Amino acid sequence: MTTPRLQLSGITKRYPSVVANSEVSLTVMPGETHAVLGENGAGKSTLMKIIYGSVKPDEGSVMFNGQPVHIRNPQEARAMGISMVFQHFSLFDTITVAENVWLGLSKTLTLDEVTHSITAKAQEYGLDIDPARPVHTLSVGEMQRVEIIRALLTNPKLLILDEPTSVLTPQAVEKLFVVLKKLASEGCSILYISHKLHEIRELCTACTVLRGGKVTGVCNPGEESNASLSKLMIGAEPPQLTHREQKPGLPVLTVNRLALPREDQFGVDLDGISLQVRAGEVVGIAGVSGNGQKELLYALSGEDVRSPAGSVRMGEVDMSRLHPGGRRKLGLHFVPEERLGRGAVPTLGLAHNLLLTRNNALSKSGWIRVKALEAQAADIIRRFNVKAGGPNSVARSLSGGNLQKFIVGREIDANPKLLIVSQPTWGVDVGAAAQIRGEILELRDKGCAVLVVSEELDELFELSDRLHVIAKGRLSPSVPIGEATIERIGEWMSGLWHEEVQAHLANMAVEATHAEA
Amino acid sequence: MLKLEARPQPSSAWSYGSPLLALGITVIIGIIMFLALGKDPLRGLEMFFWQPIRNGYAVGELLVKATPLLIIALGLAVCFRSNVWNIGAEGQYIIGAIFAGGVALLADKTTGGWIVVPVMLAGVLGGMVWAGITALLKDRFNANEILVSLMLVYVAVQVLSYLVGGPWKDPQGFNFPQTKTFEAATRIPRLFDGSRVSIGVVLAMLGVAGMWIFLFRTRAGFALQVGGLAPAASRYAGFSSRKALWTALMISGGAAGLAGALEVAGPIGQLTPYVPAGYGFAAIIVAYVGRLHPIGMVFSAILMSMFYIGGEMAQSRMGLTKSLTGVFQGLLLFSLLACDTLVNYRLKLKGSK
Numbered sequence: 001m002t003t004p005r006l007q008l009s010g011i012t013k014r015y016p017s018v019v020a021n022s023e024v025s026l027t028v029m030p031g032e033t034h035a036v037l038g039e040n041g042a043g044k045s046t047l048m049k050i051i052y053g054s055v056k057p058d059e060g061s062v063m064f065n066g067q068p069v070h071i072r073n074p075q076e077a078r079a080m081g082i083s084m085v086f087q088h089f090s091l092f093d094t095i096t097v098a099e100n101v102w103l104g105l106s107k108t109l110t111l112d113e114v115t116h117s118i119t120a121k122a123q124e125y126g127l128d129i130d131p132a133r134p135v136h137t138l139s140v141g142e143m144q145r146v147e148i149i150r151a152l153l154t155n156p157k158l159l160i161l162d163e164p165t166s167v168l169t170p171q172a173v174e175k176l177f178v179v180l181k182k183l184a185s186e187g188c189s190i191l192y193i194s195h196k197l198h199e200i201r202e203l204c205t206a207c208t209v210l211r212g213g214k215v216t217g218v219c220n221p222g223e224e225s226n227a228s229l230s231k232l233m234i235g236a237e238p239p240q241l242t243h244r245e246q247k248p249g250l251p252v253l254t255v256n257r258l259a260l261p262r263e264d265q266f267g268v269d270l271d272g273i274s275l276q277v278r279a280g281e282v283v284g285i286a287g288v289s290g291n292g293q294k295e296l297l298y299a300l301s302g303e304d305v306r307s308p309a310g311s312v313r314m315g316e317v318d319m320s321r322l323h324p325g326g327r328r329k330l331g332l333h334f335v336p337e338e339r340l341g342r343g344a345v346p347t348l349g350l351a352h353n354l355l356l357t358r359n360n361a362l363s364k365s366g367w368i369r370v371k372a373l374e375a376q377a378a379d380i381i382r383r384f385n386v387k388a389g390g391p392n393s394v395a396r397s398l399s400g401g402n403l404q405k406f407i408v409g410r411e412i413d414a415n416p417k418l419l420i421v422s423q424p425t426w427g428v429d430v431g432a433a434a435q436i437r438g439e440i441l442e443l444r445d446k447g448c449a450v451l452v453v454s455e456e457l458d459e460l461f462e463l464s465d466r467l468h469v470i471a472k473g474r475l476s477p478s479v480p481i482g483e484a485t486i487e488r489i490g491e492w493m494s495g496l497w498h499e500e501v502q503a504h505l506a507n508m509a510v511e512a513t514h515a516e517a
Numbered sequence: 518m519l520k521l522e523a524r525p526q527p528s529s530a531w532s533y534g535s536p537l538l539a540l541g542i543t544v545i546i547g548i549i550m551f552l553a554l555g556k557d558p559l560r561g562l563e564m565f566f567w568q569p570i571r572n573g574y575a576v577g578e579l580l581v582k583a584t585p586l587l588i589i590a591l592g593l594a595v596c597f598r599s600n601v602w603n604i605g606a607e608g609q610y611i612i613g614a615i616f617a618g619g620v621a622l623l624a625d626k627t628t629g630g631w632i633v634v635p636v637m638l639a640g641v642l643g644g645m646v647w648a649g650i651t652a653l654l655k656d657r658f659n660a661n662e663i664l665v666s667l668m669l670v671y672v673a674v675q676v677l678s679y680l681v682g683g684p685w686k687d688p689q690g691f692n693f694p695q696t697k698t699f700e701a702a703t704r705i706p707r708l709f710d711g712s713r714v715s716i717g718v719v720l721a722m723l724g725v726a727g728m729w730i731f732l733f734r735t736r737a738g739f740a741l742q743v744g745g746l747a748p749a750a751s752r753y754a755g756f757s758s759r760k761a762l763w764t765a766l767m768i769s770g771g772a773a774g775l776a777g778a779l780e781v782a783g784p785i786g787q788l789t790p791y792v793p794a795g796y797g798f799a800a801i802i803v804a805y806v807g808r809l810h811p812i813g814m815v816f817s818a819i820l821m822s823m824f825y826i827g828g829e830m831a832q833s834r835m836g837l838t839k840s841l842t843g844v845f846q847g848l849l850l851f852s853l854l855a856c857d858t859l860v861n862y863r864l865k866l867k868g869s870k
């Protein structure tokens with residue numbers, strides 16, 4: 001029998017308020033792709049940090065290649081051949097890709113050598129990236145590529161990936177899987193942390209399921225069904241969404257040939273974007289991150305007010321130059337991609353975070369009525385089933401899923417005419433994701449116009465009535481969800497809709513002349 | 518080897534307790550320092566912590582010094598909370614004093630007591646003008662406000678030297694670089710006979726209440742702080758960062774200018790090159806030791822004032838150098854930073870290999 005690459009036994013880690021891992025055991029063989037499955041908060045990340053040496057277990061032992069080891073810090077872990085790609089990226093914003101990678105490597109290399117090896121690794125595994133770009137200009141998906149390349153450059157024997165596909169397109173996920181399968185065939189063991197069941201079933205040959213810090217099952221995911229896995233993971237089957245047929249009403253949001261030069265030099269120019277969202281429908285925008293989603297959302301939310309007059313309208317009102325507050329008065333509410341720092345102030349309580357977009361607890365003169373504010377927050381916490389200490393718990397103390405529920409709840413509670421949501425369920429656990437999607441559909445059924453921008457196709461197919469694709473700052477024509485296929489949308493993501501664009505434009509011209517006549 | 522490890526949840530009690538602990542550490546180091554200087558440590562501590570409060574008059578003097586510190590710190594707290602790093606309160610204080618002095622010099626024997634109001638308003642205006650330069654340069658050219666405001670302190674000092682040595686010099690002043698003594702009518706009214714405590718204390722306490730309300734009960738104050746805590750969230754909410762910059766600098770400039778007016782038209786009574794006493798810089802420490810909280814700053818302003826008076830006492834009664842004041846201020850800030858670090862992190866002893 002071969003020696004296991006990694007063997008954990010009886011790992012326990014207690015934090016002041018919670019036991020993150022309790023008596024966890026885990027065995028990974030060489031060349032095995034081993035899934036660690038569990039909801040957010042199940043203790044997956046803590047376990048991985050223990051393996052990676054950034055957290056010390058209170059009890060239990062770690063064996064690497066048959067030898068008992070005490071990994072004291074990530075440097076030691078890397079020296080032993082353990083690499084990790086974190087869910088939250090550990091990159092410095094202000095320096096370039098190559099410099100970031102350089103920081104984690106041996107100091108004997110020059111920056112040029114590092115740049116070369118990045119390009120080489122990138123080509124070997126098909127991970128396209130420009131080493132000279134500053135990190136703050138990268139999209140989330142691109143940052144992840146940097147993290148993966150950085151991990152691969154150390155030639156790991158064990159690669160840990162924490163929720164790696166949450167921001168990738170189906171094609172990119174497939175590419176990543178090719179990379180991972182290639183690595184595994186070369187003898188590298190992979191620990192794959194996820195809550196996406198179909199991915200685990202496709203990729204992994206072994207699986208350890210965690211719930212509440214304890215192991216609830218060890219299995220071969222290929223022999224399990226989604227239902228049986230999710231039972232192990234959340235103790236119940238996930239709720240199914242119902243998508244009711246509905247006739248959309250009048251146009252609410254109309255974007256007409258919006259062209260906007262980039263604000264920072266590594267941004268994307270928006271070019272001739274036209275779209276319409278009508279009352280009672282969900283319009284989805286798919287696309288690989290970094291193709292203009294960020295810029296489009298800034299222009300729609302009012303965080304960027306440089307749009308040409310007349311290009312962004314709400315009903316009949318031209319709101320191209322209105323600030324976020326003015327747009328909110330028209331009934332536009334927006335849930336941004338970044339929860340902490342943009343959608344919510346990390347160090348303020350939930351009640352005060354309401355004041356970012358809600359004025360209900362304010363008097364005319366701008367006086368904050370604290371009691372009313374707390375009552376409003378408590379109401380949203382109750383209505384949207386947010387797990388929080390109370391209206392005054394700081395935003396930072398909530399899990400990703402619960403904070404997202406609160407932010408989405410804050411915007412839905414305002415009874416918007418138009419709701420724009422970016423990445424509604426990124427990094428959110430299964431239960432919370434299902435609830436958020438359910439809330440969005442319920443809002444649509446009540447007659448609200450909804451625009452969802454997401455990089456998760458499953459989600460868009462589940463939610464949308466019509467689907468656009470954004471690529472290189474241009475927007476494809478829309479397809480009704482019934483006619484959309486994963487393959488077609490995937491092709492469009494690379495910008496290949498030109499023939500159809502021409503046909504669509506011709507149609508529009510014909511329609512316009514008809515309308516004028 | 519020692520290692521700092523982030524605490525999962527910093528204790529909220531200790532985040533308020535750390536200024537007290539820092540004070541304790543300052544006292545202990547102070548005792549060691551007195552011993553090293555060959556002085557009786559009890560007597561040294563008495564100078565700093567008992568003499569300033571031993572009777573009504575002493576407490577009055579304590580308040581006289583605490584008032585400008587508190588007024589300036591209140592304004593600075595608004596700046597720091599909104600991520601505007603105004604380090605130049607000293608300069609705004611000087612220009613406020615100059616504007617106020619200019620108005621006071623216009624008064625003659627027949628002027629009524631009403632002149633005090635324009636004197637104080639001129640001080641506020643002066644501070645605002647000086648802070649406005651920083652705001653304008655930041656707003657128009659994105660100039661770093663730390664550098665601009667700090668450099669403007671030295672410009673303000675030169676402006677003051679020029680005025681008192683040139684156009685505003687007292688003709689009967691034996692060529693000393695100072696203006697004539699202001700008319701009695703311009704003097705900031707005092708609260709009691711036999712004490713130098715003026716209505717400045719009342720203004721400071723009103724400022725504390727006003728600041729508390731502004732920061733914690735108004736949307737404008739909230740918006741300002743969001744700009745400091747999370748700029749992207751501020752943009753998302755639609756709060757204007759330009760408005761925040763100008764508001765913060767106008768409030769702190771105005772406050773510093775008012776403090777300048779209260780000083781020249783109060784205890785000093787004329788413009789001299791000795792108007793700048795470092796209050797603008799000491800107020801930065803006051804603001805931080807007071808946790809940028811209006812009520813906390815009341816206590817830290819009194820404490821800082823004790824250090825000023827204690828330093829003077831130690832000089833006159835024990836023959837120690839006045840620099841002790843600066844040493845104590847520095848010790849306090851240093852211990853506070855150390856305590857804050859330990860509130861947020863814990864020390865871990867790591868066995869070497």
